[in-house]
Amino acid sequence: MIRLDIDLTNASVHGDAAFEATLRSLSDGLVARGDANVDAELACNRCLEVNTETLEVPFEQVYRYEPQDADDEMRIENGAWIDLEPAVHDEVTLSLPIVPVCKPDCLGLCPTCGANLNTDPCDGHEDDSDSPFAALKDLFES
Numbered sequence: 198m199i200r201l202d203i204d205l206t207n208a209s210v211h212g213d214a215a216f217e218a219t220l221r222s223l224s225d226g227l228v229a230r231g232d233a234n235v236d237a238e239l240a241c242n243r244c245l246e247v248n249t250e251t252l253e254v255p256f257e258q259v260y261r262y263e264p265q266d267a268d269d270e271m272r273i274e275n276g277a278w279i280d281l282e283p284a285v286h287d288e289v290t291l292s293l294p295i296v297p298v299c300k301p302d303c304l305g306l307c308p309t310c311g312a313n314l315n316t317d318p319c320d321g322h323e324d325d326s327d328s329p330f331a332a333l334k335d336l337f338e339s
């Protein structure tokens with residue numbers, strides 16, 4: 198288990214990620230490959246509803262005794278230990294949707310009253326002052 202705390206604009210992960218990894222040895226290091234399972238909280242970009250979704254995130258990380266590429270490779274600590282957390286953390290961060298939607302046909306919020314149109318459809322707002330009848334109504338009342 199790895200504890201993750203990730204906050205993006207519309208997505209966040211706070212909790213433990215379960216993961217499985219298999220190690221394959223290289224001549225001077227190893228490759229860790231696996232899958233992490235995390236519960237991500239995704240805020241719909243249209244209706245703002247927050248849903249928890251379980252994501253399965255594949256990751257792969259090269260570890261070497263002497264890393265040749267500091268961006269892509271990590272060091273094997275003390276010749277014996279590898280730290281999987283940064284690899285899992287980075288892959289999970291990359292896998293989070295930038296613009297999540299709760300469902301492809303989400304109707305979003307009414308721009309006038311803010312109702313969630315998926316669950317609470319409003320009948321429109323004919324009475325608004327920008328309606329062509331507003332001026333007449335004002336005349337009759339005065």
Ligand SMILES: [Zn+2]
Nearest residue numbers: 241244299303
């Ligand atoms: Zn939505």
Ligand SMILES: [Zn+2]
Nearest residue numbers: 307309310319
């Ligand atoms: Zn409305």
